[in-house]
Amino acid sequence: MIYDDEIETLPREALEALQFKRLQQTLERVYALVPFYKEAFKKANILPEDIKSLKDLHKLPFTTKDDLRESYPYGMFSMPINKIVRIHASSGTTGKPTVVGYSKADIEEWAQLMARSFVACGVTDKDIIQNAYGYGLFTGGLGAHYGAEKLGAAVIPISGGNTKKQIMIMVDFKSTVLTATPSYAQLLADTIEEMGLLDKINLRVGVFGAEPWSENMRQKLEEKLRINAMDIYGLSEIMGPGVAIECEAKEGLHIWEDAFIPEIIDPQTLEPLEDGQEGELVITTIKKQAMPLIRYRTKDITRIIKEPCKCGRTHRRIQKILGRSDDMLIIRGVNVFPSQIESVLMEIEGLAPHYQLIVDRVNNLDTLEVQVEVDSKVFSDEIKRLQSLQNQIQKDIKDLLGITTKVTLVEPRTIQRSEGKAKRVIDKRKI
Numbered sequence: 001m002i003y004d005d006e007i008e009t010l011p012r013e014a015l016e017a018l019q020f021k022r023l024q025q026t027l028e029r030v031y032a033l034v035p036f037y038k039e040a041f042k043k044a045n046i047l048p049e050d051i052k053s054l055k056d057l058h059k060l061p062f063t064t065k066d067d068l069r070e071s072y073p074y075g076m077f078s079m080p081i082n083k084i085v086r087i088h089a090s091s092g093t094t095g096k097p098t099v100v101g102y103s104k105a106d107i108e109e110w111a112q113l114m115a116r117s118f119v120a121c122g123v124t125d126k127d128i129i130q131n132a133y134g135y136g137l138f139t140g141g142l143g144a145h146y147g148a149e150k151l152g153a154a155v156i157p158i159s160g161g162n163t164k165k166q167i168m169i170m171v172d173f174k175s176t177v178l179t180a181t182p183s184y185a186q187l188l189a190d191t192i193e194e195m196g197l198l199d200k201i202n203l204r205v206g207v208f209g210a211e212p213w214s215e216n217m218r219q220k221l222e223e224k225l226r227i228n229a230m231d232i233y234g235l236s237e238i239m240g241p242g243v244a245i246e247c248e249a250k251e252g253l254h255i256w257e258d259a260f261i262p263e264i265i266d267p268q269t270l271e272p273l274e275d276g277q278e279g280e281l282v283i284t285t286i287k288k289q290a291m292p293l294i295r296y297r298t299k300d301i302t303r304i305i306k307e308p309c310k311c312g313r314t315h316r317r318i319q320k321i322l323g324r325s326d327d328m329l330i331i332r333g334v335n336v337f338p339s340q341i342e343s344v345l346m347e348i349e350g351l352a353p354h355y356q357l358i359v360d361r362v363n364n365l366d367t368l369e370v371q372v373e374v375d376s377k378v379f380s381d382e383i384k385r386l387q388s389l390q391n392q393i394q395k396d397i398k399d400l401l402g403i404t405t406k407v408t409l410v411e412p413r414t415i416q417r418s419e420g421k422a423k424r425v426i427d428k429r430k431i
Contacts, residue, residue, distance in 0.1 A: 114147020139240030216346025
């Protein structure tokens, strides 16, 4: 199924021509209306008219989250506040929040892209969508909500948390689609199992995002909830959810190139990389009115897949997000992403899908402890069996990453559950 056949299957040449036209309009807009960009372009010794094709994109300066924070609250807006109809913001846990503004047209575009995304992963107007993303300043809840309404599906705006009530609603309202973070979906799955209600659940699709998650976690969620688990990608600064989505082929996430131009750069050298090479995703918005962003560094690690997709859509895909360059752990010179550890743990029988990574520095050497819950049957097993399980985890992690870790098996429900994004890493190092 395709929501907007004309745009989603547009031939590459026509799609790139549309991108360039919208890029030119966006560059002229930000240069004229956003003092930050006028100054940034002057520092880079470039004018909007110097960009003659999409191949010139790399000549433009980057935008970072720090730039957004320094422009707090409205410095990045390209229209007066009386034209803004929605304001979202990040939690601001690492400083001032990043503020995002939307015009009426931006909200309509967002709803269209989310409706397009829902259809790509198999959702229809006959579905009942239980929306367990958070409502409020976070973009997840309202983004999914407006997309569901645009599609014509019924939406239950339950937000995150209150797990027992979530499950009661899921059973009584016969929800067919769940939207949530994958870690919260896992908590729901565990609780449904404990309550013995799996046979009363009508879910068929899960649309999960807002944090990296492994293929192994996908398999666990699909088995436990009897659903098709789909990956969605977005970030508040760019728009919110619906920047990219898996189609039913599950071979990467289509990034909607009529609204966004993706690039991959080397996060160290900041040089552009070829399609297929792994690096940091950079996005330029080309349809946003209230707050266009030029070459925004997402910090998300992925690669662009340029090969045609069997679904018929011509928009390129990005690989499932591996992790974030700023969440990447460097342990004794080795780059480690939590999702890599997760992929090992999910392969091993007897482990629960709940873990935490504790990083510390002892005698000037980095240490990594992997705490992981085991099933109740395994935890009550003999010490010899538990020791064997620890050894297997250590070996599998070393085989994959080449580092030695301490593995601690903990009893069920020891690791704190998350009703939003899971906190996987505790870094105790004082660097």
